[in-house]
Amino acid sequence: MKAIANGxxxxxxxxxxxxxxxxxxxxxxxxxDPRVGSTVAHSPAQVTLQFTEKLEPxxxxxxxxxxxxxxxxxxxxxxxxxxxxxxxxxxxxxxKYRVQWRALSVDTHVTDGEFTFEVGR
Amino acid sequence: xxxxxxxxxxxxxxxxxxxxxLGHGFAGQRFFPATLATDDPFVSDELSLPTYSRRRLGxxxxxxxATQSAASVDFTKRxxxxxxxxxxxxxxxxxxxxxxxxxxxxxxxxxxxQFHKDDKGESIASVGVDWDIGASxxxxxxxxxxxxxxxxxxxxxxxxxxxxxxxxxxxxALTGSVGVGIPSRKGTTTTDEDGxxxxxxxxxxxxxxxxxxxxxxYLQSFVKDVGLAEPFNRVIPLVEFALEKPLxxxxxSWTGTVNPGFVWAGKYIQLGLEAVIPVxxxxxxxxxxxxxxxxxxxxxxxxxxxxxxx
Numbered sequence: 001m002k003a004i005a006n007g008x009x010x011x012x013x014x015x016x017x018x019x020x021x022x023x024x025x026x027x028x029x030x031x032x033d034p035r036v037g038s039t040v041a042h043s044p045a046q047v048t049l050q051f052t053e054k055l056e057p058x059x060x061x062x063x064x065x066x067x068x069x070x071x072x073x074x075x076x077x078x079x080x081x082x083x084x085x086x087x088x089x090x091x092x093x094x095x096k097y098r099v100q101w102r103a104l105s106v107d108t109h110v111t112d113g114e115f116t117f118e119v120g121r
Numbered sequence: 122x123x124x125x126x127x128x129x130x131x132x133x134x135x136x137x138x139x140x141x142x143l144g145h146g147f148a149g150q151r152f153f154p155a156t157l158a159t160d161d162p163f164v165s166d167e168l169s170l171p172t173y174s175r176r177r178l179g180x181x182x183x184x185x186x187a188t189q190s191a192a193s194v195d196f197t198k199r200x201x202x203x204x205x206x207x208x209x210x211x212x213x214x215x216x217x218x219x220x221x222x223x224x225x226x227x228x229x230x231x232x233x234x235q236f237h238k239d240d241k242g243e244s245i246a247s248v249g250v251d252w253d254i255g256a257s258x259x260x261x262x263x264x265x266x267x268x269x270x271x272x273x274x275x276x277x278x279x280x281x282x283x284x285x286x287x288x289x290x291x292x293x294a295l296t297g298s299v300g301v302g303i304p305s306r307k308g309t310t311t312t313d314e315d316g317x318x319x320x321x322x323x324x325x326x327x328x329x330x331x332x333x334x335x336x337x338x339y340l341q342s343f344v345k346d347v348g349l350a351e352p353f354n355r356v357i358p359l360v361e362f363a364l365e366k367p368l369x370x371x372x373x374s375w376t377g378t379v380n381p382g383f384v385w386a387g388k389y390i391q392l393g394l395e396a397v398i399p400v401x402x403x404x405x406x407x408x409x410x411x412x413x414x415x416x417x418x419x420x421x422x423x424x425x426x427x428x429x430x431x
Binding site: 025026028029031032035036037038052053107108109111112113114115 | 145147149150288338341342343344345346388389417419420423424
């Protein structure tokens with residue numbers, strides 16, 4: 001049991017050391033506006049994503065596509081800290097829209113994904 | 122300065138040096154967590170320390186029923202982005218109430234090559250071999266005097282592509298492995314005090330393991346934000362099956378355990394907790410517990426030990 005206790009103590013020390021690390025890891029989507037899979041009553045003026053890590057603007061992307069696959073955002077991606085956003089230049093028609101993103105965190109890990117939201121009739 | 126940073130990142134990206142979906146267990150937007158009882162289908166830079174289990178074992182042959190506690194360390198390191206090596210060691214304690222035996226089990230070495238990854242299909246597959254090094258552990262806890270080589274195939278598949286009608290199934294994923302443990306010796310002959318010989322057969326053993334996972338992070342980020350907050354938005358409930366069947370030299374039926382539980386995947390570490398439930402009467406014993414603390418080295422040291430050597 002002594003060896004097991006020593007191992008547990010060593011693991012606890014590792015956890016403390018890890019917790020002291022500076023931020024920097026894979027960027028996971030934390031929150032989106034409009035929310036993932038939601039239905040909104042009116043066309044949003046912008047689509048905003050917040051991630052778990054600080055982003056590097058150079059290789060992060062965000063697109064909003066309609067049901068036909070046409071990009072409906074203003075191609076004006078703005079990346080600040082842990083968030084990225086694009087504006088919607090003209091009100092969206094009712095229907096389903098797809099948000100595609102790619103996030104490069106500042107320590108060079110890349111994650112990507114997509115989700116949908118719906119504009120109600 | 123900013124231009125310089127961007128130029129450097131561009132160079133890294135062009136050279137394929139950015140981590141991308143490499144490391145960790147990613148296929149597209151699917152993150153496969155490290156499972157506790159079955160081997161992972163991907164190659165990564167990861168450390169499990171400790172994996173702790175405790176379970177009452179049933180009596181079998183000359184062995185009396187005993188309580189087994191085990192603490193393991195497992196370390197895997199990418200040599201290239203698709204090829205990695207691993208090392209594992211387990212400290213065992215066996216107690217039957219009257220006597221206690223302690224010691225290291227045989228050391229394990231492994232190699233794995235990830236030959237398939239489909240980001241759109243959320244699938245991943247690898248082949249590998251594990252070498253349980255005979256006589257490297259303590260006889261007192263029953264470490265085998267012979268080696269066992271286990272070639273195996275590993276797979277992972279996410280269900281993210283199912284249609285809108287079944288969108289609640291998209292967070293599901295299945296990972297697993299199939300391998301055959303081949304002992305270096307077919308049997309061990311022992312002679313008792315009266316000069317009688319007995320032979321213990323060492324059959325080839327089919328090892329099958331799989332894990333069915335439901336990822337709440339996947340649900341939140343890609344299907345439907347149901348409003349889960351920390352720490353629940355990082356929880357992945359799962360059930361693992363670790364089964365084996367002797368194939369020859371007397372054969373035998375399936376034995377193993379089914380392990381329901383969950384993992385919590387944080388930024389740098391992952392915690393896992395499972396119940397260990399014996400399957401069938403031949404497995405025997407009682408329900409136990411399995412716990413693991415797992416470190417994502419590719420996130421902890423992305424420019425050091427957490428990246429491929431080559």
